[in-house]
Amino acid sequence: MVSEVGVGTIAAGVAKCKSDVVLISGQDGGTGASPLNSLKHAGVPWEIGLADTQQTLVLNDLRDRIVVQVDGQMKTGRDVVVAALLGAEEFGFATAPLVVEGCIMMRVCHLDTCPVGVATQNPELRSRFTGKPEFVVTFFEFIAQQVREHLAALGFRTIAEAVGHVEALDARKAIDHWKAAGLDLAPVLARPEPGRAITSATTQDHGLEHALDNTLIAQAQTALERGEKVTIDLPISNVNRTVGTMLGHEVTKRYRGAGLEDDTIDVTFHGSAGQSFGAFVPRGITLRLLGDANDYVGKGLSGGRIVVRPARESMMDDSKDVIAGNVIGYGATGESFSCAARSASASWSVTLAPRLWWRVSAITPSST
CATH class of the missing domain: 2.160.20.60 (Glutamate synthase, alpha subunit, C-terminal domain)
Structure with missing residues (x-):
């Protein structure tokens, strides 16, 4: 679901309809194959939609039965850790691995004219592709290393331990900046009342x-x-x-x-x-x-x-x-x-x- 204010209510409905996973997709996402109108005008940052989803699912005792994913221009291990603290358990990378493979963001995926051979069936253009699987593997190894470093600094041993612990996010440096004067992030960083599940713990009963x-x-x-x-x-x-x-x-x-x-x-x-x-x-x-x-x-x-x-x-x-x-x-x-x-x-x-x-x-x- 596209990240929007109020998307948490929709996520609750999806959970009640026995979905196993809900994916919150931020406004910044989208490869060259995405419509320009969607890239420019659809959604809000994934942080807002994810926080809304996590809080709504927890308050309605639905969080334990569903896995929450998030994507939308995630590029670093820090992005992964922030998403985990806001409530996500799975994280989507798309544009960054494409760039690692050689994509230069020409945004002509739908025209079959990709000059570096990433998104084309043209044999001549495909011959220009220089990417290797090892490039993507190395990229994610660096992501994993950065995730480990941030988790260690926060005192968590695993991603699973960090999921939903929004209190570990320190926003003072951002709020104190003059460009953010008067910004109130309390609604985004609110922690639902204790005692409720804040991560996936069971599975849906689909009644098959x-x-x-x-x-x-x-x-x-x-x-x-x-x-x-x-x-x-x-x-x-x-x-x-x-x-x-x-x-x-x-x-x-x-x-x-x-x-x-x-x-x-x-x-x-x-x-x-x-x-x-x-x-x-x-x-x-x-x-x-x-x-x-x-x-x-x-x-x-x-x-x-x-x-x-x-x-x-x-x-x-x-x-x-x-x-x-x-x-x-x-x-x-x-x-x-x-x-x-x-x-x-x-x-x-x-x-x-x-x-x-x-x-x-x-x-x-x-x-x-």
Whole structure:
């Protein structure tokens, strides 16, 4: 999440939704591939967003179940230690290692014209790349050494011991500077009330034993074991998220990337699907939804088929109402997603070509 004032509230919601990790990304981050508008106008310094996140998670007794990451132009061991004291357990480096590899920040990553061969597929430009893995290894060895020195000066033996101990930050030198006259950092450096967990100590209970996919897997055993076609019909509600993903895992675990024959496992759902319906579904699985779906339908679709159409008894207006949420097919690499009107209207399908272009098939009348 982009570092902003109030981002802690969003982080608390993410933790309640059983995320394992929350990443706070500061305004200064962004390689040459980042949009210029984002580089200039998105977010605030990571220190502010991280402090807000740490305090909010601790005060709501959510900090122990989630790992907090931070990034945004981290370059030194001092940055790592400051981030740890403010509450981060993991730290992201991107631009600095790129520069170590030879990046000169031309900001043409998206044009395939990188003059030093870092971000290009052009063979001639790639031949100019002079970076070596050892350069990055050496860089992080120096970062680690500087981290050790700062931790020793503060009396900590490990990063884990330092996480959340914001009282170890001394801001007097900065505040006493004439440019910072009158600056009050108390809200940023506030330490939540003692007795609450200030670092990750447990893991999230994702409740996977209650997932709808367990029913799908049980009913699809003949298909999974012998490749025989099965048909399944079940109700669904918006508490059922990423439906089909665990089933897809079982298919991929047995049949690898080839999957099963098309429509081997044919599932029809009735109702309103939750987030990420059909995410990462491989070849051999067809999911039909008679109703509507939340965001991210077909996320990472990997060869499976998804069909969404209104329920026959629905009172929705085909010309106005939406039956699938935002960002359909995000990251999808194969097969198709279909969305159809209820009757005597138009239907359309999207086939995901190998180069990730979306090819819309003919819009045809539909009577079913």
